[in-house]
Amino acid sequence: METRFKTLREFPLDEYLSPGATMCAGCGGMIVLRIFHKALGGNVVIVNAAGCLTLLQVYPYTPLKSSWMYTAFASAPAGAQGIRDALDILMEKGKLPQGEDLKVVVLTGDGAAYDIGLQSSSGAIERGLDFYYLVYDNEAYGNTGFQRSGATPFGSSTTTTPPTNLNPAGYSGMKKDLFEIWRSHNPPYLATIAPSHVVDMLRKIETASGFRGPKLFISLSPCPTGWGFDPSETIKLSRLAVECGVWPLKEAVYGKVRHTVVPKVLKPVEEYLRRQNRYAHLFTPTRQEEAINFIQEKVNEYWLKVSATEGHEVIKPINLAEKQTE
Amino acid sequence: MRDVEMMTGNTAAAWAARLADVDYIPAYPITPQTEIIETLAKWINEGVMKAKLVQLESEHSMLTAAGTASLAGARVFTSTSSQGLLYGFEMLYNIAGWRAPMVLVNVSRAVAAPITLEPDHNDVLSARDSGFMQFHAERCQDVLDLVLMAYRVSEDRRVMLPSIVNMDGFYLSFTREPVGLLDKEEVAEFLPPYSHPQAFKARRHVVKGPAVIGGHLYTFFKHNIHESITRAAQVFDEAAEKFQSITGRKLEAVEGFLLDDAEYVLVITNSFTTTAKRAVVKLREKGVPAGLAKVVMLRPFPAKIIVEKLKNRKAVAVFDQNISQGFGGIIYSETAAALYHVKNRPETLLSVVGGLGGKFTTLEEFEYVFSLLANPDKVGAGKPLFLFRKDELRDVERAMKLAGVEGEM
Numbered sequence: 066m067e068t069r070f071k072t073l074r075e076f077p078l079d080e081y082l083s084p085g086a087t088m089c090a091g092c093g094g095m096i097v098l099r100i101f102h103k104a105l106g107g108n109v110v111i112v113n114a115a116g117c118l119t120l121l122q123v124y125p126y127t128p129l130k131s132s133w134m135y136t137a138f139a140s141a142p143a144g145a146q147g148i149r150d151a152l153d154i155l156m157e158k159g160k161l162p163q164g165e166d167l168k169v170v171v172l173t174g175d176g177a178a179y180d181i182g183l184q185s186s187s188g189a190i191e192r193g194l195d196f197y198y199l200v201y202d203n204e205a206y207g208n209t210g211f212q213r214s215g216a217t218p219f220g221s222s223t224t225t226t227p228p229t230n231l232n233p234a235g236y237s238g239m240k241k242d243l244f245e246i247w248r249s250h251n252p253p254y255l256a257t258i259a260p261s262h263v264v265d266m267l268r269k270i271e272t273a274s275g276f277r278g279p280k281l282f283i284s285l286s287p288c289p290t291g292w293g294f295d296p297s298e299t300i301k302l303s304r305l306a307v308e309c310g311v312w313p314l315k316e317a318v319y320g321k322v323r324h325t326v327v328p329k330v331l332k333p334v335e336e337y338l339r340r341q342n343r344y345a346h347l348f349t350p351t352r353q354e355e356a357i358n359f360i361q362e363k364v365n366e367y368w369l370k371v372s373a374t375e376g377h378e379v380i381k382p383i384n385l386a387e388k389q390t391e
Numbered sequence: 392m393r394d395v396e397m398m399t400g401n402t403a404a405a406w407a408a409r410l411a412d413v414d415y416i417p418a419y420p421i422t423p424q425t426e427i428i429e430t431l432a433k434w435i436n437e438g439v440m441k442a443k444l445v446q447l448e449s450e451h452s453m454l455t456a457a458g459t460a461s462l463a464g465a466r467v468f469t470s471t472s473s474q475g476l477l478y479g480f481e482m483l484y485n486i487a488g489w490r491a492p493m494v495l496v497n498v499s500r501a502v503a504a505p506i507t508l509e510p511d512h513n514d515v516l517s518a519r520d521s522g523f524m525q526f527h528a529e530r531c532q533d534v535l536d537l538v539l540m541a542y543r544v545s546e547d548r549r550v551m552l553p554s555i556v557n558m559d560g561f562y563l564s565f566t567r568e569p570v571g572l573l574d575k576e577e578v579a580e581f582l583p584p585y586s587h588p589q590a591f592k593a594r595r596h597v598v599k600g601p602a603v604i605g606g607h608l609y610t611f612f613k614h615n616i617h618e619s620i621t622r623a624a625q626v627f628d629e630a631a632e633k634f635q636s637i638t639g640r641k642l643e644a645v646e647g648f649l650l651d652d653a654e655y656v657l658v659i660t661n662s663f664t665t666t667a668k669r670a671v672v673k674l675r676e677k678g679v680p681a682g683l684a685k686v687v688m689l690r691p692f693p694a695k696i697i698v699e700k701l702k703n704r705k706a707v708a709v710f711d712q713n714i715s716q717g718f719g720g721i722i723y724s725e726t727a728a729a730l731y732h733v734k735n736r737p738e739t740l741l742s743v744v745g746g747l748g749g750k751f752t753t754l755e756e757f758e759y760v761f762s763l764l765a766n767p768d769k770v771g772a773g774k775p776l777f778l779f780r781k782d783e784l785r786d787v788e789r790a791m792k793l794a795g796v797e798g799e800m
């Protein structure tokens with residue numbers, strides 16, 4: 066496909082998000098929102114569910130040059146449905162000129178997307194609602210102080226899954242695969258994105274805008290506050306997540322999956338885990354080999370399957386046995 | 392004026408939405424409300440009505456969509472019942488806080504557990520503090536009229552708040568009664584088109600539902616709603632006058648029935664009013680000075696009118712088809728609060744709880760309530776009186792025996 070975005074030179078210069086909002090420094094979610102907004106332009110209404118970015122709007126201030134509708138925790142997609150349907154029927158009845166139309170964008174964190182709002186997003190996708198959904202996934206309930214969510218990965222410490230002697234690994238369940246849940250609805254466009262891979266992100270938004278219906282984006286959103294790393298390292302963390310294979314960048318057009326960034330050689334997950342306090346218990350005071358290997362194995366399995374089904378050249382997984390004898 | 396047609400309360404609600412030329416109907420099925428959305432879906436699909444009906448995945452989503460569509464400038468209608476209202480409950484406060492006018496028809500159904508289908512008013516009265524106005528119907532005709540009234544009051548720039556119109560499940564929802572419709576010109580004369588002053592549209596940046604930090608801002612906005620909903624009482628009267636001039640039908644916030652010289656008065660809402668009125672007529676024939684006040688507008692609470700109608704009476708009973716567990720009747724407490732500072736308030740104020748889960752209240756039971764008012768010594772002060780007949784008790788005993796429950800009840 067022809068694309069407007071070949072390198073970072075094509076990065077749109079228009080700004081829709083002013084500086085000075087009261088989010089944490091280095092918030093990955095904010096970076097993604099800023100880029101996302103650039104790609105969509107200004108005639109947008111953002112429909113939000115409870116989460117960190119809800120506090121972008123504290124009366125009487127807004128950092129956005131677009132419209133905003135805060136709904137409730139569970140029902141931002143339904144809020145988008147109401148606005149989309151209203152604009153459509155008003156245009157159809159001749160009560161609103163076509164030129165007054167808006168793009169409707171749902172913006173939520175992972176708590177809303179993976180947990181409490183899963184039902185309403187499922188409904189909106191199934192009905193074929195014409196909207197964008199941007200999830201900023203920081204893998205926990207960040208706004209309330211980092212409790213476990215359906216997006217929390219195995220091994221993460223959160224305030225509700227603290228690592229203890231009884232439970233040394235922290236969270237012992239697995240991150241929910243929202244990509245696959247949404248893909249099973251067969252939406253026209255679905256992708257994962259990451260703030261470190263801006264051109265990839267811009268291209269995906271560009272591709273998505275060619276479709277009518279649900280256009281869904283799940284973005285890794287490194288969270289300095291919850292994950293425990295220096296705010297200057299957000300992009301580095303995001304890049305490591307991709308290079309270690311923890312956060313695969315992919316898209317699905319009407320359900321057909323394609324990975325857009327394929328690491329030829331995977332970096333060991335340890336490089337990614339080590340930089341974050343939420344995984345510190347895996348390394349100190351004693352190294353939890355089993356837990357670290359389990360995370361690595363899951364990543365290996367994923368990419369072996371990808372190379373088999375998509376026919377990529379060899380993706381070299383980390384050989385745990387070799388590593389241990391090193 | 393069009394002819395009178397026989398229709399159910401549900402059909403009357405659907406007709407009201409059609410006459411109001413609503414743009415958007417977010418929907419979700421629940422008994423006994425479902426016939427409303429089925430009727431509207433049929434009309435829209437046949438092309439006799441131009442609106443968008445979308446079935447959501449829950450009442451919570453349904454109400455969310457209703458609120459945001461209103462803020463985008465659409466006239467919105469929706470309906471639900473019982474657990475549906477409770478499932479979407481969070482959004483009631485939001486919609487009111489967003490200042491999003493719309494009309495929600497609640498077809499009353501008692502709330503589980505135990506799960507049942509028939510009506511009482513715990514569902515709708517749970518919403519009384521939300522900022523929604525509430526209008527309660529006695530007959531199918533009221534359903535149609537009150538929905539049209541509710542749009543006019545809700546969308547008035549002095550109000551800009553949502554409304555609930557309540558009808559009793561089964562007693563009205565599935566009961567056919569004669570209903571007079573309005574023709575297009577009459578509706579146009581009564582109900583101006585809806586527009587929202589800051590609807591979402593291109594090149595206009597609007598923020599709805601922002602957070603506030605600080606109780607003073609929160610209080611300011613809440614007080615603002617309180618002022619607007621209070622103002623709605625006057626807007627309702629203006630609308631009722633206009634409505635009467637067009638249709639000849641008189642709508643009042645509180646309707647008096649044989650009140651002029653009444654000494655014993657029953658306060659009541661919704662469909663059991665019809666039976667209670669018959670009891671009043673019967674007592675009048677026997678020379679008992681009985682009367683009745685039907686509360687149509689529950690929010691804003693018409694305290695002033697209620698006081699006017701009740702002061703100087705000997706004794707008043709409030710019939711509550713609801714139960715605030717651990718207290719008693721809800722409308723009883725509101726009536727008592729309204730009367731507290733009135734000099735010539737009735738000496739006796741009796742709380743009567745009946746009709747829970749649609750339990751039928753007979754003419755004789757209403758007569759019995761009036762007989763208590765004539766003998767105030769028999770009235771237990773401040774304690775709710777539960778209407779429960781002997782035949783009903785026998786049936787409960789039989790059921791418990793079958794269920795294997797032994798011993799004393």
Ligand code: SF4
Nearest residue numbers: 089092117207288290
């Ligand atoms: S807690 Fe995390 S996700 Fe939330 S604003 Fe702070 S950095 Fe962003």
